[in-house]
Amino acid sequence: MQPLRVGVCGLGTVAQGVLEVLARNADLIERRAGRRIVVTRVASRRARTEVDLRGATFSLDVADIPGHPDVDVVVELIGGDGLAVELISSALECGKPVVTANKAAIARHGDRLRETAQRQGVALNFEAAVAGGIPIIASLTQGLAANRIDWLAGIINGTSNFILTGMSDGGADFASALAEAQRLGYAEADPTFDVEGIDAAHKLAILCALAFDTGFRFDAVYTEGISRITPEDIEYARRLGYRIKHLGIARRTVAGVEARVHPTLVPDTHLVANVNGVMNAVLVHGDATGSTLFYGAGAGGLPTASAVVADLVEIARATRCAAPPPAYPAPLEAPAMLPIEAATSAHYLRIPSLDRPGVFARVATLLSERDISIESALQRAQAIHAESQNAWVPIVIVTQPVAERVIQEAVAAVQALPDVVGEVVRIRVEDLADA
Amino acid sequence: MQPLRVGVCGLGTVAQGVLEVLARNADLIERRAGRRIVVTRVASRRARTEVDLRGATFSLDVADIPGHPDVDVVVELIGGDGLAVELISSALECGKPVVTANKAAIARHGDRLRETAQRQGVALNFEAAVAGGIPIIASLTQGLAANRIDWLAGIINGTSNFILTGMSDGGADFASALAEAQRLGYAEADPTFDVEGIDAAHKLAILCALAFDTGFRFDAVYTEGISRITPEDIEYARRLGYRIKHLGIARRTVAGVEARVHPTLVPDTHLVANVNGVMNAVLVHGDATGSTLFYGAGAGGLPTASAVVADLVEIARATRCAAPPPAYPAPLEAPAMLPIEAATSAHYLRIPSLDRPGVFARVATLLSERDISIESALQRAQAIHAESQNAWVPIVIVTQPVAERVIQEAVAAVQALPDVVGEVVRIRVEDLADA
Numbered sequence: 001m002q003p004l005r006v007g008v009c010g011l012g013t014v015a016q017g018v019l020e021v022l023a024r025n026a027d028l029i030e031r032r033a034g035r036r037i038v039v040t041r042v043a044s045r046r047a048r049t050e051v052d053l054r055g056a057t058f059s060l061d062v063a064d065i066p067g068h069p070d071v072d073v074v075v076e077l078i079g080g081d082g083l084a085v086e087l088i089s090s091a092l093e094c095g096k097p098v099v100t101a102n103k104a105a106i107a108r109h110g111d112r113l114r115e116t117a118q119r120q121g122v123a124l125n126f127e128a129a130v131a132g133g134i135p136i137i138a139s140l141t142q143g144l145a146a147n148r149i150d151w152l153a154g155i156i157n158g159t160s161n162f163i164l165t166g167m168s169d170g171g172a173d174f175a176s177a178l179a180e181a182q183r184l185g186y187a188e189a190d191p192t193f194d195v196e197g198i199d200a201a202h203k204l205a206i207l208c209a210l211a212f213d214t215g216f217r218f219d220a221v222y223t224e225g226i227s228r229i230t231p232e233d234i235e236y237a238r239r240l241g242y243r244i245k246h247l248g249i250a251r252r253t254v255a256g257v258e259a260r261v262h263p264t265l266v267p268d269t270h271l272v273a274n275v276n277g278v279m280n281a282v283l284v285h286g287d288a289t290g291s292t293l294f295y296g297a298g299a300g301g302l303p304t305a306s307a308v309v310a311d312l313v314e315i316a317r318a319t320r321c322a323a324p325p326p327a328y329p330a331p332l333e334a335p336a337m338l339p340i341e342a343a344t345s346a347h348y349l350r351i352p353s354l355d356r357p358g359v360f361a362r363v364a365t366l367l368s369e370r371d372i373s374i375e376s377a378l379q380r381a382q383a384i385h386a387e388s389q390n391a392w393v394p395i396v397i398v399t400q401p402v403a404e405r406v407i408q409e410a411v412a413a414v415q416a417l418p419d420v421v422g423e424v425v426r427i428r429v430e431d432l433a434d435a
Numbered sequence: 436m437q438p439l440r441v442g443v444c445g446l447g448t449v450a451q452g453v454l455e456v457l458a459r460n461a462d463l464i465e466r467r468a469g470r471r472i473v474v475t476r477v478a479s480r481r482a483r484t485e486v487d488l489r490g491a492t493f494s495l496d497v498a499d500i501p502g503h504p505d506v507d508v509v510v511e512l513i514g515g516d517g518l519a520v521e522l523i524s525s526a527l528e529c530g531k532p533v534v535t536a537n538k539a540a541i542a543r544h545g546d547r548l549r550e551t552a553q554r555q556g557v558a559l560n561f562e563a564a565v566a567g568g569i570p571i572i573a574s575l576t577q578g579l580a581a582n583r584i585d586w587l588a589g590i591i592n593g594t595s596n597f598i599l600t601g602m603s604d605g606g607a608d609f610a611s612a613l614a615e616a617q618r619l620g621y622a623e624a625d626p627t628f629d630v631e632g633i634d635a636a637h638k639l640a641i642l643c644a645l646a647f648d649t650g651f652r653f654d655a656v657y658t659e660g661i662s663r664i665t666p667e668d669i670e671y672a673r674r675l676g677y678r679i680k681h682l683g684i685a686r687r688t689v690a691g692v693e694a695r696v697h698p699t700l701v702p703d704t705h706l707v708a709n710v711n712g713v714m715n716a717v718l719v720h721g722d723a724t725g726s727t728l729f730y731g732a733g734a735g736g737l738p739t740a741s742a743v744v745a746d747l748v749e750i751a752r753a754t755r756c757a758a759p760p761p762a763y764p765a766p767l768e769a770p771a772m773l774p775i776e777a778a779t780s781a782h783y784l785r786i787p788s789l790d791r792p793g794v795f796a797r798v799a800t801l802l803s804e805r806d807i808s809i810e811s812a813l814q815r816a817q818a819i820h821a822e823s824q825n826a827w828v829p830i831v832i833v834t835q836p837v838a839e840r841v842i843q844e845a846v847a848a849v850q851a852l853p854d855v856v857g858e859v860v861r862i863r864v865e866d867l868a869d870a
Binding site: 021135142222253286350434 | 553582656671693721740769831866
């Protein structure tokens with residue numbers, strides 16, 4: 001099977017991420033795609049000698065890429081709605097599928113580009129244009145294909161969400177929160193596109209086209225940014241039981257489709273209210289599924305590259321001559337499935353003990369002899385519920401992570417203490433953090 | 436283009452949902468699939484004369500379906516790992532693609548069934564087997580295809596999550612929370628499969644096979660249920676900053692793959708800790724995307740049917756003779772995009788006012804004259820931040836939903852009051868609830 005040969009226009013963070021992901025996970029991607037995916041050519045108006053091109057040929061002329069005979073599919077990562085649109089158009093006219101992360105191009109010129117792609121019978125994929133690493137485009141067009149979508153609402157601009165989170169957590173005003181976002185690289189020197197809602201409106205126009213068949217209508221999206229939100233409003237909203245989030249909302253009504261981007265008060269118990277920092281989330285309400293939420297990194301080189309490469313995998317599968325490989329190929333060499341004894345977790349221990357001096361110390365000694373550290377504890381925990389009638393008190397401990405084998409032994413030892421008057425309860429603790 | 440003719444085995448809630456969704460959204464599904472999807476035959480060992488079969492022919496012999504000449508694709512919705520596995524096998528041997536919601540069959544016999552499907556060159560799809568309406572299978576195999584998955588963790592049994600939520604919110608013990616779940620139809624009369632973690636272990640075995648190439652290894656999943664969790668543990672965990680959730684966790688390590696289902700303490704600020712009731716969520720950590728979370732209804736007739744139909748759409752697209760239709764076809768008749776004046780929202784109003792009697796009443800009158808109801812208010816809101824230096828006080832009001840046009844007029848009227856000494860701030864409020 002011939003490899004799928006990719007030409008990349010642009011050499012910024014996302015393009016570098018695509019080169020890295022395709023190299024790092026080459027074998028795994030080949031199995032899922034049914035063929036190798038190889039970047040043969042990269043072009044950028046600015047040379048970046050520090051970037052490892054992983055064997056691709058570099059050119060300073062991006063117009064080289066669409067028609068180049070070594071390129072089967074074009075990845076457009078220049079951005080903006082000028083030259084980039086010409087490149088996409090020209091690749092489609094050459095009969096080549098295109099993958100792009102360019103929300104402005106699709107939101108503003110999507111109807112025309114789609115028409116060209118359909119006429120040429122090639123794919124135009126843009127999973128990376130909305131919500132970075134979250135597969136929201138595929139979910140709308142495939143995973144939720146059985147549904148009439150009633151409405152959707154999303155935090156689709158990480159910069160605005162980072163600024164609002166900063167104002168909410170630290171009481172900072174808009175200007176300081178923006179400055180912090182700029183210092184950390186989450187906001188541009190000219191932040192207008194992000195903080196005035198234009199970027200979010202581009203993305204909402206794309207979601208609308210897919211969810212409601214409106215066509216790509218950036219011009220019809222009502223847009224308000226976050227620059228007029230004050231710490232006072234955030235605090236009053238909090239007292240009333242709300243958080244302020246910058247949302248893109250689109251809704252099907254009898255009269256037509258509403259599409260609007262604006263700061264919004266959301267009940268503080270809602271999952272969307274708890275999406276913080278630069279993270280994105282899209283809530284989709286379908287007539288069969290009800291509410292479904294998709295959450296993840298909305299920007300950044302690797303998450304966005306993940307979406308670009310997913311689009312390439314789809315094209316590689318669809319453009320093979322033979323039947324595509326199964327979506328879940330049989331394992332070549334299955335990894336071992338480990339027994340529970342091999343797992344490591346922090347643990348919550350509840351130890352029903354006689355209420356007398358030294359019990360906690362004896363328990364702590366047994367743990368420390370096995371190198372088990374205590375993360376937190378409730379000594380002589382205030383009796384609650386049914387336990388208030390008992391002559392004993394519970395000792396409650398959360399440990400640092402420890403191997404299953406070790407905690408099993410430790411619990412057996414604690415259980416054997418004469419001070420312990422009931423069964424020791426052990427429940428695993430997981431922080432589910434990124435690392 | 437010939438329609439895709441579907442034979443359905445089983446006529447329970449999910450099968451009825453499939454009939455309903457295919458009928459209700461027939462045109463929309465046809466556009467996305469590129470051809471009509473029609474249920475031609477339904478078989479169930481028990482007649483249900485009350486169900487509208489939407490024109491399909493009924494039979495009491497489920498073994499009729501796989502080989503029937505009017506059936507192009509078989510949907511298996513009987514469940515269990517006996518007869519259902521034979522039906523799936525026999526359909527695949529007839530060279531027909533199969534869609535199933537059967538987690539036990541796939542978790543226990545998936546390797547053999549996959550081998551048959553590959554040998555016959557047909558699809559075996561089971562999006563509905565894990566987390567109902569959430570497109571987690573497609574996300575793992577396609578949307579996140581560029582990633583090496585490092586770990587995943589999910590609330591994948593709605594019954595257990597409903598019981599733990601009840602214990603957590605109401606302080607109920609396990610037995611009463613279970614009884615309530617049974618009363619509401621969320622738990623079976625014999626709840627063993629759900630509360631002892633077997634159902635979750637089936638689903639985790641499937642996620643493991645897709646994420647880590649382990650093959651389908653239900654036998655290797657460590658399984659603990661929730662029946663020994665007490666209200667005391669939930670309360671102590673809360674004091675320590677955690678919620679107790681029943682999780683399926685799988686992780687790639689150097690030695691192999693850990694897969695375990697057990698009650699777990701999760702930091703209470705984590706999104707997963709805030710997934711309540713019968714809802715499901717799966718958190719996936721990929722090397723390129725970082726953490727991504729997929730949330731939605733994990734069971735129920737319509738959400739599960741949504742997943743079954745999405746699998747049918749994929750098969751309809753892949754088995755057309757001509758090229759598949761574009762993933763986002765051009766609109767036949769695009770709905771109108773509405774102006775913001777057509778939108779209806781609740782609103783937060785912050786009104787900087789002179790601190791003198793009657794101001795709130797004057798504002799309330801202006802609102803009530805326009806039929807705008809007040810949902811909540813902070814009268815003479817305690818001054819915060821910079822406002823403490825001012826001679827005025829803010830009146831903060833959250834209204835009931837009101838048309839944009841009306842609130843614009845009302846704000847203009849309030850702004851014109853002589854008591855109002857600064858710009859009235861207006862921010863929209865959305866509850867993002869299901870309705």
